Amino acid sequence: MGELSELFVPRRVAVVGATEREGSVGRAIMENLIDDFDGDVVPVNPKYDEVFGVPAVAGVGESDADLAIVVVPPHIAVQAVREAGEAGIRNVVVITAGFGETGSEGASREQELTEVAEAYDLNLVGPNSLGVMSTPTGMNATFGPENAMAGEMSFMSQSGAFITAVLDWANDQGIGFKDVVSLGNKAVLDEADFIDAWGDDEDTSVIIGYLEGISEGREFIDTAREVTQDTPIVLVKSGRTDAGAQAASSHTGTIAGSDQAYEAGLEQAGVIRAESVQELFDAARVLESQPLPDSDDVAVITNAGGPGVMTTDAVGDSRLSMASFTDETLDEFSETLPEEGNIYNPVDIVGDADNERFRNALDVALADENVGSAIVLTCPTAVLDYDELAADTVELQERHDKPVAACFMGGERVKPAAEVLTEAGIPNYFDPARAVGGLDALSRFRDISEREYDRPTTFDVDEERAREILSDVEGREDTRLGVEAMDLLDAYGIETPQGDIVDAPEDALTVAEGIEGNVVMKIVSPDILHKSDIGGVKVGVPNEEVFDAYEDLVTRARNYQPDANIIGVQVQEMVDLDSGVETIVGMNKDPQFGPLLMFGLGGIFVEVLEDTTFRVAPVAESEAREMTEEIDSAPLLRGARGRDPVDVDGVTETIQRLSQLVTDFPAILELDINPLVATPDGVKAVDVRLTVDPDQL
Amino acid sequence: MGELSELFVPRRVAVVGATEREGSVGRAIMENLIDDFDGDVVPVNPKYDEVFGVPAVAGVGESDADLAIVVVPPHIAVQAVREAGEAGIRNVVVITAGFGETGSEGASREQELTEVAEAYDLNLVGPNSLGVMSTPTGMNATFGPENAMAGEMSFMSQSGAFITAVLDWANDQGIGFKDVVSLGNKAVLDEADFIDAWGDDEDTSVIIGYLEGISEGREFIDTAREVTQDTPIVLVKSGRTDAGAQAASSHTGTIAGSDQAYEAGLEQAGVIRAESVQELFDAARVLESQPLPDSDDVAVITNAGGPGVMTTDAVGDSRLSMASFTDETLDEFSETLPEEGNIYNPVDIVGDADNERFRNALDVALADENVGSAIVLTCPTAVLDYDELAADTVELQERHDKPVAACFMGGERVKPAAEVLTEAGIPNYFDPARAVGGLDALSRFRDISEREYDRPTTFDVDEERAREILSDVEGREDTRLGVEAMDLLDAYGIETPQGDIVDAPEDALTVAEGIEGNVVMKIVSPDILHKSDIGGVKVGVPNEEVFDAYEDLVTRARNYQPDANIIGVQVQEMVDLDSGVETIVGMNKDPQFGPLLMFGLGGIFVEVLEDTTFRVAPVAESEAREMTEEIDSAPLLRGARGRDPVDVDGVTETIQRLSQLVTDFPAILELDINPLVATPDGVKAVDVRLTVDPDQL
Missing domain, CATH: 3.40.50.261 (Succinyl-CoA synthetase domains)
Incomplete structure (x- = not known):
């Protein structure tokens, strides 16, 4: 120590x-x-x-x-x-x-x-x-x-x-x-x-x-x-x-x-x-006591078919699976087990099985290279001595050095056998589900012990520019930022749609002319949160309408809230939602763990189905990728229903870059990129909201 | 008996x-x-x-x-x-x-x-x-x-x-x-x-x-x-x-x-x-032994804060909830419990609690009208006699006639108390989750015993017409039916889009002219399952193009499969998917339970998220409604994200009518209405597929 x-x-x-x-x-x-x-x-x-x-x-x-x-x-x-x-x-x-x-x-x-x-x-x-x-x-x-x-x-x-x-x-x-x-x-x-x-x-x-x-x-x-x-x-x-x-x-x-x-x-x-x-x-x-299994394939050896089925259910509920025996094992079982038994897993050695048949079957199963662990499952019978079976189980577990779980069912008559098993580190349960639960824990820990923790990637970013953008909130009562902070993402290498925030209609037109196709225009004001509700967003605006659209957006905002602080209007490239999937990447601060990253698919997936996943930042590439894999709706990113898969690498990198941003700046209290649109060709952060604590800058 | x-x-x-x-x-x-x-x-x-x-x-x-x-x-x-x-x-x-x-x-x-x-x-x-x-x-x-x-x-x-x-x-x-x-x-x-x-x-x-x-x-x-x-x-x-x-x-x-x-x-x-x-x-x-609770609100009385939190978690996992005490109860606890305790639920009567304090607290909690059941949760201390507490618990349970679960934690020293409790029908557990599990089962059975099973509604339908349509498969090798069987739904009062199947281009035009707006046209052939793949579906066809579209669809089908049995072309009203939600109502036959109804939302919800629910037919109105309520995506039917709710009554009725159809005709082996489009104004079955066993007609 x-x-x-x-x-x-x-x-x-x-x-x-x-x-x-x-x-x-x-x-x-x-x-x-x-x-x-x-x-x-x-x-x-x-x-x-x-x-x-x-x-x-x-x-x-x-x-x-x-x-x-x-x-x-x-x-x-x-x-x-x-x-x-x-x-x-x-x-x-x-x-x-x-x-x-x-x-x-x-x-x-x-x-x-x-x-x-x-x-x-x-x-x-x-x-x-x-x-x-x-x-x-x-x-x-x-x-x-x-x-x-x-x-x-x-x-x-x-x-x-x-x-x-x-x-x-x-x-x-x-x-x-x-x-x-x-x-x-x-x-x-x-x-x-x-x-x-x-x-x-x-x-x-x-x-x-x-x-x-x-x-x-x-x-x-x-x-x-x-x-x-x-x-x-x-x-x-x-x-x-x-x-x-x-x-x-x-x-x-x-x-x-x-x-x-x-x-x-x-x-x-x-x-x-x-x-x-x-x-x-x-x-x-x-x-505490058992070796870790080489594989998750379990053999169940039993003298009772019904409990064998229950145990198989419990295996089905766990991360484990039922082992498929090698041909040698099946041949061996065919020769030695009664015809009314079952040589396939769960192996039913039948109610008249004596200790010798039980011991041999367990020995054969544990010797099988396809078997990672075994469960000895018994109902009391007149021909089976539980104490002897316990001793055999302990001996075979040690000899084969594979984990074995025991489910000797019964009450009083099991007690001496259970003591022998417990002594040897093989807890005995009446309920097969608990025996399986033990093997499940061994399998989980094997995976944990084999993990290699990558270090988080450090991307080349413009930290100074980010600090400048965040400093905007200094001296302000309202320390939230919206689309006016899109450059923050840019500074950290997160791609955003082409466009800019302007404060004059002629500038809006200039920006729009530099963008191919129609544009999206949004009022930018920290005082107006729900832009759409007041008609503060215009989609698909052709160049010839940009000038008027600018004036209209500002007028609407003024009418809605005369004293609103209007920063200007965002003129942005249209992002093709039809070929893409809307995702959300977010962060909020946990009092114990600090920045907690969230990922999910946009709209109903997060809001209705609560299909989200979380990681404490900073995250390595592998952790960011896991986030894109473990939500229920993950297949939609990977081309479900005949669509092209989107750029999952881009999503993964965006999560990592956001991780780096919020780790570099503890002043960022919460942040949402919503939506981050992912298409087969890449990802783009279309909108952002964050709250900053200027005292931590 | x-x-x-x-x-x-x-x-x-x-x-x-x-x-x-x-x-x-x-x-x-x-x-x-x-x-x-x-x-x-x-x-x-x-x-x-x-x-x-x-x-x-x-x-x-x-x-x-x-x-x-x-x-x-x-x-x-x-x-x-x-x-x-x-x-x-x-x-x-x-x-x-x-x-x-x-x-x-x-x-x-x-x-x-x-x-x-x-x-x-x-x-x-x-x-x-x-x-x-x-x-x-x-x-x-x-x-x-x-x-x-x-x-x-x-x-x-x-x-x-x-x-x-x-x-x-x-x-x-x-x-x-x-x-x-x-x-x-x-x-x-x-x-x-x-x-x-x-x-x-x-x-x-x-x-x-x-x-x-x-x-x-x-x-x-x-x-x-x-x-x-x-x-x-x-x-x-x-x-x-x-x-x-x-x-x-x-x-x-x-x-x-x-x-x-x-x-x-x-x-x-x-x-x-x-x-x-x-x-x-x-x-x-x-x-076997305890009364059913009047409410699902549980009081937890404990001498140990930590296990109290664990027990609260277990309650949170269950269908039960933590009781909010009446003011009288809180006053009583304030007066009688030490300051460092907790008078709110879980009630922490503190480690130095003797039997009298425990008994009184349990008595007060069980007397509270807001309390449906109670858990007595203890850790061993020098001042608490487990045997006496067991006797008190039994006595108070009987007096108040409310269910009580026991979680007297410990080993050897708990055994006599556990026997007293078990004798009285109060099983004792070391793990609070199991004590909660028992109360949870009582609550579930209370709800089951109070159920009123409605009889399935019998709608006025055209059984003869349905039988005729189903008889189409007689003598055929392929006993599947597709859109040509839309009338089957109609016969059972399930609304379908306006339209018809025609076998001549001029008839197609006549049908289209009777429909407001553009139409959808689909080739109808039992031999062509994936119509879209061969260009067998045309959407948004204006009247002036209907004639040519007919010819084109038939040509494509012929080219694809020269010997295909082409029944004709379906000309159908366009259903506005934008204002609606696509759902699927289906049935297949289970060897033990017979017709099994399925409901879910269309597309990704069924295919990717497997968000479905099942009922054995025939179903009553209440069961059909439950199906629309218990899928994860149910909020989408009820106007999530600012949209208008769709006609859930219509969906419910469609499930019931399908239930009646498959109950009336055991010959229907499987059937899918996909999609059943539900809008705020009603529901329409846009497509149907079924398989029929002519021998059972």
């Missing part, structure tokens, strides 16, 4: 506020530490000479500890942390509540705490934390009622109560942990820090967590990408739904980012997002 | 093929019956005087039984059933395998069995069945290793092995059953028969099942609709996915209907379809 290592493997732990008082947190922590911790425990409390027979010191400065657990009341907790820092203790866990979660006084106390931690360069967990655990040293520095069993999952949670619930349940299920941390208010250390540390920890094979928010989106993505090259991360991020986001916001007191940003950010980070506690642990358990 | 009653409550059961031979089915059934059955058991076997000390008879005719279980080998099984019928035994369960599931010899044996059953009017279960159980009399007439516990679920399964697995598991979970039946090959009695019987059975409060197919779709729908006015039905119908359907087909040897038909048919039947075994039992357990 990296810098945080001492936090989980301290030599000597000081408990600041240790006491024997019944029902107190200081007592609970002392008890938990004394029970199992391999190192030394030092009670810190000026009121006592000893606590539970352990000699106490008056101040943390005298403790000679390398980890301090702070449980004293809030008004003296910050001072205790400062003393720890002064004494050279680098690792501090603040259990004490009454900080940021409790209003303005608490918030300023938390600010003070953060400053102290920075001054002394502390690894500080909390405040408002249940504590930390690490099973290799038996350290339970929490005030919870349960200690963790040893295992290879490391677990962080933004809810301390959830940790106590999980531990009680996990102990019953035989699930163990390496480290456990209750993040509390995350005043200093946050999820990215622990992911980083556990990524370097050889004893952690899976990182799991429950989060209500992510503190620094971009940092999280960058850290998680590196870690997930080797170590899977599975998280429940709650607040997925509108109702949940509202509840999370009220629970943690932080502004919730949009779930679209979390969904995009977690995906870009390589995190497997679980939607429920069950999904979280189902995925984590197999990721 | 109705006619099937004797099957489950026999006085005296004959076991035809009873034996003591080790490992035999006849022995297993004898043992199971002797163990617990309240009535008499009669072994039938000419080889023995007695079996397990029970006097045997030589033939079933001498048994004086009212239920015969047949386990003798296939070649003598049919004769045994005949003898039972002759002896006046009305109820027979054929355990014996080797019938329809094993090839052509077996199939003809099964046919013979069906004929015998019909001759003697037998209630016949199987063949190839595990048997039947009924807990009130302790009858276990199966050869499975487990007996069921008593309960109020009745359970049917097309997989016998699945029954043995479920029983073993259910006994461990404390889940009981009223009747259990292994359907086997369903030669006589099928799922609809058991649904019908259990619907009348006062001791069955939920019907559950595992099916791989439904024998008679329409009968099933009609039966289930009636039963689900009172009794919920929850089914796993496997073969949902393509892979699963293939596996199901190979397992049962029947042609799989499309899952679109099953999805539509089960929904129309009022059946709750579970996607997994877990979903099946999670739904069934609450439906």
Whole structure:
């Protein structure tokens, strides 16, 4: 592990506020530490000479500890942390509540705490934390009622109560942990820090967590990408739904980012997002212990046809598929299986199958090069010994080194077999869908671990010109820009239709004469948002009508709003919509993840069908291309219904250029290119709207 | 119960093929019956005087039984059933395998069995069945290793092995059953028969099942609709996915209907379809024991904020919503809950909550008129006694008579509490999503039980004219019809554009002159499917060009295919697509459910986005309207993006009229109206294609 290592493997732990008082947190922590911790425990409390027979010191400065657990009341907790820092203790866990979660006084106390931690360069967990655990040293520095069993999952949670619930349940299920941390208010250390540390920890094979928010989106993505090259991360991020986001916001007191940003950010980070506690642990358990499959083709071996069909459905619902066996395998099955069975997948070895037939069939299937993983699916029969089958399954899984999921159906009679399987890292489920879910998680993580993250392309752009255009809003009350900012796109190499904004009818004519064919004319005014509604747009204007059209547009605008700030009239080349597809490329700012890019097809696709996709900027070429591929309406870009495909490369490049623009200028708060017309010959940004924060320029 | 009653409550059961031979089915059934059955058991076997000390008879005719279980080998099984019928035994369960599931010899044996059953009017279960159980009399007439516990679920399964697995598991979970039946090959009695019987059975409060197919779709729908006015039905119908359907087909040897038909048919039947075994039992357990909620507004009472957020997410995922409390409730919570808690939903009564605070909060929430159901959600703490909370939860649920779900999180320490809850019909889950899932099922069934099924409207149509048009295919090799059958729609009152099919250019002109504006002209030939591709369609033809256009169309058709059967040229009014929306109304035949209606929006919506919806015909007005409402693109019919809404009533009526047409004429194998153009002023069927089976006319 990296810098945080001492936090989980301290030599000597000081408990600041240790006491024997019944029902107190200081007592609970002392008890938990004394029970199992391999190192030394030092009670810190000026009121006592000893606590539970352990000699106490008056101040943390005298403790000679390398980890301090702070449980004293809030008004003296910050001072205790400062003393720890002064004494050279680098690792501090603040259990004490009454900080940021409790209003303005608490918030300023938390600010003070953060400053102290920075001054002394502390690894500080909390405040408002249940504590930390690490099973290799038996350290339970929490005030919870349960200690963790040893295992290879490391677990962080933004809810301390959830940790106590999980531990009680996990102990019953035989699930163990390496480290456990209750993040509390995350005043200093946050999820990215622990992911980083556990990524370097050889004893952690899976990182799991429950989060209500992510503190620094971009940092999280960058850290998680590196870690997930080797170590899977599975998280429940709650607040997925509108109702949940509202509840999370009220629970943690932080502004919730949009779930679209979390969904995009977690995906870009390589995190497997679980939607429920069950999904979280189902995925984590197999990721902890099983090898990754070489292929997504699953063999199902069963003594019962009906459940075999159910399992096939579950495979159909997942990213996996049913394996097609090689001829050798089929020959082998033909020779060894009864005629009324099924040699094709799902392999039905029939209800009278004994252990030998089961073992042989599984062995043959796992040996097949077309098989990436297998599911052992059984219903109880008089001739099948579940315990023996469990042992065979474990042995064959290890020998073939392919992932195996177990679905030994039944209740009481399955329990000893299930224990053998669980012990060997093969969780057993009654429901085939959950067995398939585990294999699905392995397949997803294999793809994540094989990802190559390209760097975002840096295009040659005119940043100075862009800055000038954006500066237009300085000193203005209304900081929105519209078509008058089309040059901004131009500065970043995003193609726009030929044309210009003019403020005199004769100039309009000059521009129009330079454009082939009729033109589109639009009034340009920051005060007039819905131009079409007031007749502020004229389409297909021939040159001879341009002069009058100019006058008419200005008159309409004046009539509509006499005091409107009229910048002029845009005279623009007609873009042929018939041969093209209207798309929208947009960006808005997420409080946690920063610029969030959006892509979709124009009109009904975004507005009615909500067929959109999101990415946190900056994006690499591959990510921009994925955006053009993963919307439901993507086939329309690629020539559905006999039409020519449009210039998808151009769309992809436009997304990347916009990504670069909004990354270069955090002052751009939101921006929409709508429509970006894509034709077989290229793309053109026909209209743009953005909002700028001049203070960030 | 109705006619099937004797099957489950026999006085005296004959076991035809009873034996003591080790490992035999006849022995297993004898043992199971002797163990617990309240009535008499009669072994039938000419080889023995007695079996397990029970006097045997030589033939079933001498048994004086009212239920015969047949386990003798296939070649003598049919004769045994005949003898039972002759002896006046009305109820027979054929355990014996080797019938329809094993090839052509077996199939003809099964046919013979069906004929015998019909001759003697037998209630016949199987063949190839595990048997039947009924807990009130302790009858276990199966050869499975487990007996069921008593309960109020009745359970049917097309997989016998699945029954043995479920029983073993259910006994461990404390889940009981009223009747259990292994359907086997369903030669006589099928799922609809058991649904019908259990619907009348006062001791069955939920019907559950595992099916791989439904024998008679329409009968099933009609039966289930009636039963689900009172009794919920929850089914796993496997073969949902393509892979699963293939596996199901190979397992049962029947042609799989499309899952679109099953999805539509089960929904129309009022059946709750579970996607997994877990979903099946999670739904069934609450439906068995809990009251239906008056509203979908849920209160969540918790001592832990984090899990409260997770639960809120699960509510957001479901059809339920978070309750908004009345002012009285909020006042009450303000007065009684600690300041750091949350009085809004999810109600956070904070980690130091004792049993009294929990009980009071739940009591207040359940008393709130805005609350339809509640979830009790806890993490383990030192101050909360789970057992006491379980008792309180049960008491308050009963007192307020509102559904309550429990999510007492934890492992070992939860077990006694979970038993108390389960006993009272409140299943406890570690995962909040599953607790929410149970309440969701209650809400769904409330809506199902309140449904009023309208009868399909019978429109005044010209059936004779329709029959004449359809008869055109008689004697033809190609039994497809195209625009030449537009009159068919007309005969059923579906509006078509003005126009006619003519076979001479001067007639074309006459027709065109009778139509306002320019016309569309299309070649009409059963041999030319893709008219546009050969230039067989002319749009916007003015009257002066009609004559030449006629000649040109015919020439093109002749050049394309000299021997084509050219019926003539269709001259049709231009339908204004700009003000309208193109829709598609179609039908194809499903092997189980018969005519299956499809509706969607034309072009990309059906072809690229697959945005379609299905119903089994005939449909009532309400069902046809639902079809226009439930596609994703439905807003486009109702005036999205500032356009005028189209004539949705007209679309709805067209679906109903098509439903009547295809119901009246089973000879129509498939039919597509594409497009049916819907404008604000009405709907017009612009083109039609159908395939007819002349033998069914």
